[in-house]
Amino acid sequence: MTHEALASSTTSDQSFTKYQTYKVKKEGRGNFYPLVFNDITGMEEGPGVRTDDIKLALKGHVKDGYKFNPSSPLSDGDHGYISSPTISDKVHVLVCIYSANASEMRSSVLQKMREIREAASDLRIPQLAILTHIDAVCGEIETNIKNVYRSKYLKRKMTDFSSRLGIPMNCILPVKNYSHEIQLNPDVDALILSALRLMIDFGDDYADTL
Template sequence: MGGNSSSSGLTAPLLATPWRAISWGNERELLQYMKNFQPQHEEVNAIRVLLYGPNGAGKSSFINSVNSVLQGRMTHDALASNIMSDQSFTRKYQTYKIKKVGRGNFYPFVFNDIMGLEDGDERGVRAEDIKLAMKGHVKDGYKFNPSFSISNDDPHYNSSPSISDRVHVLVCIYSANVADMRLSVLQKMREVRETASDLGIPQLAILTNIDAACGETETNLRNVYRSKHLQRKMRDFSCSLGIPMNCILPVKGYSYEIELDPDVNTLILSALKLIIDFGDDYADTL
């Protein structure tokens, strides 16, 4: 799923009843959960979430959307490129923290954004760099090089990572508005998944651009779990990469809006809660 974009606003018949339950209107409860959250492991300062996926899937946009929801206003801290770009916008390994509103501290979870996976041997981030990042060996500011991976004598190589440096949950970001994923990109994603599995790191996937991919969802976001088209997209991706359906979460990110929307927030916060919970459970075993 990383080739040409599918027709924007595709309309497909709706299911009579949603195939997954979600509590619309519980935005306030989810926000309170995030405000109260603290890692179970006392040595873990923050749950580290590593985002990866094909170029243009919306990794930076997802971080921006989460930040906007938690800030209660539109923000753009993680610079995002136009989704139609054919090369990765993110070049450096960077940790994104989210400030708590009205307080001088941060939420106890962070996001790491990496260069996108691209078709070809010397394009996009190398799978080996993602593996090393998962183990905590890559420091902030490392500039990804498609031709070779970071070496242990690089100043951005962390030879003695702490528990907090390690990745606690791996999240694949991919777009619902893309037709076919190139085989070389899919193979790189499988490599990353295998390494995460070997390390015991929990894995989830975020399906972005659900409004652009489905006209019924664009009209009413609450149709997301009644959309046959989106359900099929998720099943296909689950089969391709091996991520279970209950670990694939559809969201609509903020792209053109200037005000927040409760239904958009609910999907983002529901996904974020599962991400943080999975990561926290893993971190507590370290």
């Protein structure tokens, strides 16, 4: 378990992150797997992060650590702007994270997500979604995580999310969060690693087109 990505249990309805790159460390000192995660400010009601800035991030124009400014778009010449992005700067897979336990997505937020998805599609960037906190919405799953694909309630949640955002069902991956556990659980890991495998496969496909 790791806690590199900061989180807040008291402001879960507000963004807590900026554009931050995280590497996955191998066992041993100084070795990392050849993939990174770029964590981005969440979609919120109101100004929040600008969709144009996220589109720039997709193209690789946003520097690691840049803090998005809702009142001022990022542009060429700014400190956080990469004028000539490399293949490593560009986003290879767009992953939308959505909590199964969240209230219904507001229309303004949904519109932002659709617009970003359309931009990613124009760039031929593959997309998938991670549905989190699945155990919090279904007693069957809370009792036994292996019931994840037997839960009719969760299937309805995934179907609704798919129809609202346009992501195919087979590109929506349910996962259980490590929320209170202090030891790893192989059944929880299996879902997380399944989602990671699909991200890597999609990323490889995109890299082959560049």
